[in-house]
Structure formats: structure tokens, C-alpha cells
Amino acid sequence: MTTLTGHSASEHGKVLADPSAYADDERLHANLAWLRANEPVAWVDNPPYRPFWAITKHTDIMAIERDNTLFVSGPRPLLMPAGSDDALRAQQEAGIGLRTLVHMDDPHHRDIRKIGADWFRPKAMRDLKIRVDELAKRYVDLMRDNGPECDFVTEVAVNYPLYVILSLLGLPEADFPRMLKLTQELFGGDDAEHKRGAGGSEDILAVLMDFFTYFAALTASRRENPTGDLASAIANGTIDGQPLSDMDTVSYYVIVASAGHDTTKDAISGGLRALIDHPAELARLKADPGLLPTAIEEMIRWTTPVKEFMRTATADTEVRGVPIAAGESVYLAYASGNRDEEVFADPFRFDIGREPNKHVSFGYGVHYCLGAALARMEMTSLFGELLPRLESIELAGAPELSATTFVGGLKHLPIRYSLR
Template sequence: MTREEPAAPSRVDLADPGIFERDAARHLFAQLRQEHPIWWNPGTDGRGFWSVLRYRDIVAVSKNPRLFSSARHQGGHRIHDEVDAEITQGLEASMLSMDPPEHNTHRGMVAPAFTPERIRGLEARIRARVTSLLDRIAHQGECEFVSSVAAELPIQVIAELLGVPQEDRLRLFEWSNALIGEDDPDMRKSAGHIRQCSKDMGIYALKLWRERLRRPGDDLVSMLAGTEIDGEVMSIPRYFATFFLLVIAGNESVRNSISGGLLALSQHPAQRRRLIEEPTLIPLAAKEIIRWVSPFLHMRRTATEDTVLSGQPIAKGDKVVLWYISGNFDEEVFEHPERFDVARSGVPHLGFGQGQHYCLGWRLAELQLTVLFQELLRRFPDMEPCGQVRRVRSNFVNGIKELPVRFTPER
């Protein structure tokens, strides 16, 4: 098929991490949705891709893995996964880089850890962790919010789920940052540093695996070590990929939603007041925060054959990038999407993806956000930024590295 590229704005490369570091994407995506909802992004490095910007098209691609593959051998699930091929050499593909039926088999192995009953059973322990974190800052009147609260809660929770000693959580945090940090020099110091973090994380994961084989417990590692696929136990390489995914996904999505949510509430004081006056809205607000933040900016697919999407011909082998941050602000689907509305309901956001790759941990993420903001708004209703907000330099995660805040201290 000959690619028929629509006319498009010049000098725009959506793979440029600087767009997201500057928090400049929403206006750009709004323009593109109207003019070029499926747009060929030529890229500055010769690796072009189709940008899918409307909600309905993102859903259509997400629900058709036969035509639009996530598999590593097709190129992976991020825009430039090929760039990291050397770094990730030897690692098995995670569930994010699988298609059915393989994906369904491995998803089924992990799903029992995220049932509604199991997640509800974590609420008291999550609330205790939130209370402890807020107690630490209660008398200070100011703090750096990401390191003190937003990053701490999810890494503590995922460490508990994995059965990892809490004193080791910061190692998980460093490894996760290195593997997901994309173009951010504070997270990805060098290719050698990333390879070393991957190696260290693998060694650590293998130690846990061996311990659970001897003394299984009620944790995710024990569950993975005891799981069988077609009568065979999970392979060590596949376990590594699953362990890495659980740590990274469990850490990044919640951390970035918490920090982005606090920033959004500060920028929309009327919505914050409404939550303070009507705390029963906080579970709804958690969903709106995830829509607003879109903690994972995109996922990528690869066309397995010549096809057409909403009238746009797409050639076999073309990259197809699903921009969740665009679909979450689609005017065709969301009423006044530019408004941050803590009582918004109706059409589900795309922050957890769609189709077969819908996030397994969505209930856990929403629970952490709900409990955190219940306690934070009750104790520190006037918490607000008081310095420069530093964002992660990445086209994959919508993250905040530093968020200094001030508040009325507790006596």
C-alpha cells in the first residue's frame, strides 16, 4: 500500500519529550484532533509513525490486536522501543508486548492478585501508610511532595504486595525510574546505568523467587513462583518480565496521578473546595484525576497488514501510536473536556488503556488515590505548590519529578 499522508502542521514531532516536559501537549493535541485526527508523524530521526488522536479510533485499534499488534517482534509497545533493544536484550517480553492468546494466558496468571475482594482488603493497610506519610510532614508546613508522599505511597504498597522488605523499596524505585525514564537525564544517567539497574533488579527478583520456592507466602512473587502454564511452571525469564512490569506499572501510574492530581486541585480551587465540602465525591475525583493527568501518555501498536482506519490507509508494518492524553480530552466524547470536574461521570477515561491491555491494577490505583486525597484534604486542605514544578522529560510517562508545597502545619 502506498502511504497517503494527510497534510500536517510543520515542525511538529510528537515524539519530542520536550513537549510533555513543558506541559504543552493539550493545546497541540486539540488542534491536531480537529485537523488531522490520524496523522503521520515523520519524526526527526526517520522513524515515523501514525498518531491516533480520537477516542473512538484509539478504542477501535485497542480492541483489534489481530490488525494492530503489541508484540515485541512487531516492534514493542512504545514509540521507540527499537532504540532500547540493546539495553533490553535477553529480557523476555512483558504482557504489554504480547498478543492473544499468549497475552491472555499470562494475564490470567496475575489477575487473581487484583480481584475486587483482594483490593478491598488492602484499604485499611493503605490508609495506615497514608496516615504515616502525612504524619511525617504534618508539623513542617512545607515539603517536596513527590519524594515525601506521591512516590512513597505506591512503592510501599507494591513492596508489600511483592513481599519485599520495606527497607528495599528505594532500590525498586531507582530501578523503576531507570527503566522507564526515557530521555530524562536525572533518571537515565547512561545506557550502562540502565543495563546495571536491569541486571541488579533481575538478581534481586531471582533471590525472591528462590526464597518463595522454599517458603511460599501470600504475596505476588509466591503466586508467580507457584503458577503453571499448560502444566509447566513459569520460566525465569518470563518471571523477570512480569516482576519488572509489576514494579514499574504499580509505581509510575499512581505516583504521577497523585502529584498531578494535587497540582490540578491547586489550579482549580473551586473543585478542591467542593471535595472538602463533599468528600463522598473523592472516588469520582480519582477517576477524573487519572483522565486529566493521563499518567501513561501513549501505547504503540504495529499494523500487521494493509488496512484503513477511519478512512486513513495504513500500511503493513507502520507504527500506530495511541495518544491517551489526546483521547482523554476528545470533544466528541467528553463534555467540556478542558474542565477539571471532580464530579464527572459517564464515559470512561483512557488512562488505564482499552481492550485486552486494560490495566490489571486499576482498582488498586483508584483506591490509593481515593484514600490519599481523603486524608490529605481532611488534614491539609490548603496544601499548594510553592516553587518550580519539574516534570519528567519523556514522551511515555506524564510525570512530575519535583513539586514543592506549603500548607498550614498541624499543631
């Protein structure tokens, strides 16, 4: 088939614009493998999404991320239905639309990022580690006390990183359930179990307004009485001597509270499932705890919680000899880049000792994930606490993946286990 622009549309690429495909690993990766081998730069036209170029090779993803002047985040940083694209743009123009680090380009992106950067540097991570280790022990103890079965996602993987990130922000534990619900609704707009209402642009706007109401009050409180936490740093952050706008402030909270929690949840739960599905690797890791750092990287590669980001060309260019016109968008398929046969030896093998492991799960370049070190620390603490105490583990039902086109992973992981 052809599109109005004359590009040949890829049938295999249509899975990328189909939320249900991300809930079916076999279907998703079969199509991605075909694209890498046959059409690594593929034109995709699958309404209600606007057309885009699917970039499925690791090298091309890295090159586009590196060239953040030629390929920019605005005005289309994420894959959303056309109606949602239009609604977000209208909201931003009206000063009420979410505008996180994900949506920004330099120099504003660089200036905004600096405000929170110190809270994710090594010294801050060392200071936070006591709290992270304490929470890891709390949740493994709960597994022991509530066993021998649980839904690992809803009882452990969701709550543990949420408590970490909201502790970093300095929010009271009484507010954590509210933040969890809002986070699930924000990222669950394509999933029937988690979305608010019908999951349309009006429902997403309602979720964002709930976030805005909560964090506007937090900003006012932290400006009046700073408390030495990340929320205070954001509330009192300035650019060129001027305080952040209300929307930039709220957007900063939202990206930290939601993305910083949900992605780690997906890596933790998907990592445990990978160990269950590969018992020889689980035994290998239990026998040699020194492999934990490489095991964590492999879990992050294997799960790829952030499925994509979009970039828009600012000038006519080409990728692998394929012309891309100014104004056209490219879809960076991280899930594909992390299984690229030219970069990873036997990429469909889960290998806890894999080195090197040049995965793109945290992005690359100026948009490299601000919380990457925190995510690694959280995973290291939890698995470092769980694995030495784990005597047996198996599935107690069928795992379920969420439908998404952006951030996602397991929404249910029923397990049966024995812990000491």
C-alpha cells in the same frame, strides 16, 4: 515534507516523538488539539524514532484497542528510538530482553495475565485496604510533622504507592530504596534527572540486568519457601503445567513493581496539583467528600500517566479512511483521547464531578490495566486522609514535569500547607 514511504509527515505530530514536549503541557496539548481537529490520523517521522501513525481521537483509540487481532502489541509496543527498538528485539531473541504484559499478545498475554489477576480482584483489594489506609495515614502524618513545606512528589507521591505495591509483592522495606531507584531509571531514560548514564540502550540494559539479578534471587527464594504473597504467585505460576521462563518471571515482577508504582505516583501528584490550581474544585471536594470517587477519575483523566502505547497492523486496513499498511505502527495518544472535545464536555476544565468520564488512562480491551482497582483505592485512601485534615495549601515553587514518551508526570511539586 514527504518520507520514503510517500506519506505526508505531520509537523504537529512530531511533538509526540519529542520527550521534552511532555514536560510542557501547554505545548503538548496545543499540538494534540490541532491534530484532533485537522489530522486525527497523522503520519509522524521524527528521527531517531521510526515513523508511525498518530491516532488522536478517543473513538479511534478505543476501536484499535478493541481489535487486538488486527492491531497487535508486538513487535513495537512502545515508542522508543530505533536503536532501542533494535536492542530490545535482539535481547528478546537472546532470551534476556524484558517481555512484560505490555509486550505480549494473546494467547500468551492472556495466560500470563491470569497468574496475577486474582491479586487485583475486589476480594484481594479489600484485604489490602487495611495496609493501604495505614500507609496513607503514615504519609499524611509525615506531611504534618515535616511541614509547613515539602516536595510532595519526592516526599509523598513517590514513596506511598511504592510501599503499597512492594507490600503486595511481599518485599522487605529495606529493599524499597533500591526498587525506587531502578524504577526511576527504567522510566526516566529520557529525563536528565532520573536516567542512568546517558540513558542509551546500554544503560537501560544495565538497569534491566539489575532488576533481573534482584528478582532471580527472589524467584528462587519463593519457589523454595512460598510466603502467600504476589511474588510467590508469580514465582510458582505455570502455563500448561510448565513454570514460567526466567525472563517471563522477572518481567512480571518488573511490570508490577515499576508500572504499578510510577503511574499511581503521577496520578496522585498531578491530582493534587490540579486541586491547587483549581481552588474552587478543592473547596467543592472538601465540602462534599461524596464526590471523591468522581474526583479520582477526573484526576486520572487529567494527568494521563501513561502517555501512549503502540500497536502494529497485521493486515492492510484503514482508520478514518486513511490507509494503514500491514507492518506499519500506530501510536495511541491517550493524552489526546482524554481531552477529545467529542467525548468530554469542556475537556480542558478540571471538574471533580464529571460524569460520565470515559477516560482511556487505563487503556481498553485485553490490555486494560491490571492494577486499575488498586490505583483507585490508593488514591481514594490518600486523598480521603489528606483532604479532611487540610486547612490550606499553595504552591511553594514551580512544579516540574518529567521528559518522557511513555510514563510520566510531575517530578517536583513544592507546596506550602497547613495540616491538622
